[in-house]
Amino acid sequence: MKLGFLTACLPQLPLGDIAAWAAAHDYQALEVATWPSTGSREFEASHIDVTGFDKRRADEVSALFDRHGLTLSALAYYENNLHPDESRRAEIAAHVRANVDAARLLGVDHVGTFVGRHPGLTVKENIALAERELPPLVEYAGERGVKIIIENCVMEGWHPDGYPGNLAYSPELWEWMFDLGLYLNYDPSHLMWLGIDPVEALKPYIDRIPHAQAKDAQLDPRARNRYGFFGRTVERADGWDSGWWRYRVPGLGDVDWRRIVDTLYEGGFTGTLSVEHEDPVWSGDVRRITQGLEIAHRTLRPLIVG
Incomplete structure (x- = not known):
């Protein structure tokens, strides 16, 4: 197992600077953000431009990683692979394929994305839509030796009422997407506020988890007494503000990282555990963000052998 982090938390820095910082602070891996520079998400980052990516660029990126070990x-x-706008959905699918092509040139085994959701359709209708849209991407990736990994983020901000915007949030849905040939980029933080035990949910599926993310969640049950499980309604300033929980860097929330890492080892996991830094306390500027990554490292590195 290696400890890494997702570069999306540092959109203002070039990849070379991030790699140098990671190596100097005893991180072993990077999960590299590849959103287009004009993408649709407010927290996008583009540390590798996969559009028109070629062998020359792949050699440059590989040399950078080799130089820093x-x-x-x-x-x-x-992104939302079930986007309600069909033209936007096609753009997203094309960018997933561009990521697969870049991964093949780089010798990278995994491309991470979301299933997503069309908010105007029922879950049953979305599942039927996914069963049409996703298998061609899985086939495209498989032909190039790449696995598509799906993070189990709820993406409640993508739904107008704060309901799940990514149909990969529970073990029931994991089993469905495994049948489509997809894999799981497991993140325990999302399970915490859903009321799902992240260790018990992890145990049966480790053979379908080639990569994992490390993000914590801090719950406030007293606030939940006001808003209920689904979070704020009248007082909801934006789709991401539930009012009773928030994401934290590992060690500052309620996830039991000793049990998570031990369960991964027991199940034979040999991939990367990648810190996903979305902590509002340790955000704002590069110094603050990297301090958050240092906190995550102090929490997780002692649990990882080698």
């Missing part, structure tokens, strides 16, 4: 664990483009 780092592993490139995955390319990361977490």
Whole structure:
């Protein structure tokens, strides 16, 4: 197992600077953000431009990672593959394929994304849509030796009422997407506020988890007494503000990282555990963000052998 982090938390820095910082602070891997520079998400980052990516550029990126002794664990483009606008959906699918092509040139095994959701359709209708849209991407990736990994983020901000915007949030849905040939980029933080035990959910599926993310969640049950499980309604300033929980860097929330890492080892996991830094306390500027990454490292590195 290697400890890494997702570069999306540092959109203002070039990849070379991030790699140098990671190596100097005893991180072993990077999950590299590849959103287009004009993408649709407010927290996008573009540390590798996969559009028109070629062998020359692949050699440059590989040399950068070799120079710093780092592993490139995955390319990361977490977007809505079931977007309600068909033209936008086609753009997203094309960018997933571009990520797969870049991963093949780089010798990277994994491309991360979301299933997503069309918010105007029922879950049953979305599943039927996914069963049409996703298998061609899985086939395209498989022909190039790449696995598509899906993060189990709820993406409640993508739904107008704060309901799940990514149909990969529970073990029931994991089993469905495994049948489509997809893999799981497991993140325990999302399970915490859903009321799912992240260790018990992890145990049966480790053979379908080639990559994992490390993000914590801090729960406030007293606030939940006001808003209920689904979070704020009248007082909701934006789709991401539930009012009773928030993401934290590992060690500052309620996830039991000793049990998570031990369960991964017991199940034979040999991939990368990649810190996904979305902590509002340790955000704002580069110094603050990297301090958050240092906190995550102090929490996780002692648990990882080698």
